[in-house]
Amino acid sequence: MKKGRINRVRRAAAERLEDLSIEKIIPSALTLGGLCSGLTAIRFAFENEWHAAVAAIVCAAMFDALDGRAARMLGADSRFGAQIDSLADMVSFGVAPCMILYTWSLSRMGLGGWAFALIYCICCAVRLARFNIQALRDEGASPANPYFTGLPTPGAAGIILLPLLFSFEFHTVAFQHPIYSAIIIAIASPMMVSRLPTPSIKYLRLPRLYRPAAVAFSALLLCLAVYWPWSTLIASILIYVAMIPVGAVMAFELQRQALRAGDADNLPD
Numbered sequence: 001m002k003k004g005r006i007n008r009v010r011r012a013a014a015e016r017l018e019d020l021s022i023e024k025i026i027p028s029a030l031t032l033g034g035l036c037s038g039l040t041a042i043r044f045a046f047e048n049e050w051h052a053a054v055a056a057i058v059c060a061a062m063f064d065a066l067d068g069r070a071a072r073m074l075g076a077d078s079r080f081g082a083q084i085d086s087l088a089d090m091v092s093f094g095v096a097p098c099m100i101l102y103t104w105s106l107s108r109m110g111l112g113g114w115a116f117a118l119i120y121c122i123c124c125a126v127r128l129a130r131f132n133i134q135a136l137r138d139e140g141a142s143p144a145n146p147y148f149t150g151l152p153t154p155g156a157a158g159i160i161l162l163p164l165l166f167s168f169e170f171h172t173v174a175f176q177h178p179i180y181s182a183i184i185i186a187i188a189s190p191m192m193v194s195r196l197p198t199p200s201i202k203y204l205r206l207p208r209l210y211r212p213a214a215v216a217f218s219a220l221l222l223c224l225a226v227y228w229p230w231s232t233l234i235a236s237i238l239i240y241v242a243m244i245p246v247g248a249v250m251a252f253e254l255q256r257q258a259l260r261a262g263d264a265d266n267l268p269d
Helices: 002-019 022-046 050-074 079-104 111-136 153-160 162-170 178-192 208-227 229-265
Strands: 147-149 197-199
Touching (some): 050 153, 050 162, 079 153, 111 147, 147 229, 162 229, 197 229
């Protein structure tokens, strides 16, 4: 009797130690790093430290790109990780960007500006909730179908921050007029909850022939980001925006080919 109880205690202890393994801690630690970056961006926004606030959002995006990749490499994918990742994204790419825009620009519109901030946050929450459901059903982006449904929250955060980035680059307050922030939120928010297929960079697979060129381009982009951070960030966001319609066309063509293949399989012999 005692021996059986000791064995159960040992098994329970082993399971707990397995849950605390370094392979499972690293992805969650990266996710929490993104959450802290988003919260720090909100703090900088309240202190009118706009450059630091945007830099914190960029750090959150880097953590967001790394945590999923680390989880896949270490075989530590889990429902817990997916849920905490969505919570961190809500803060870093939902609440933080709209708080930055509200304190920087939208507050001049009074209640109207606050309404735009709320609309963005609501659409972000709906987008993440739908993503979680799709992930549970295995209907999200995958290597076979590298497309998300709707605009991802990191992409939306980058898009709505464009007026602020333009003001950094051109050293002018003209872009601080709330109409620019309101218009861009009105565009990005419905895109998040739309059925528009958008390319998933994390599942992008380049042919081997183009990989050296991609590495060289990434190195060039890193060098440009060091010397001209705002110009490089603006260019990267605009390139991503330009990829959206191209990716949508490719996704629709992929769906059409899948439907044709399905119809061919259903033809009688």
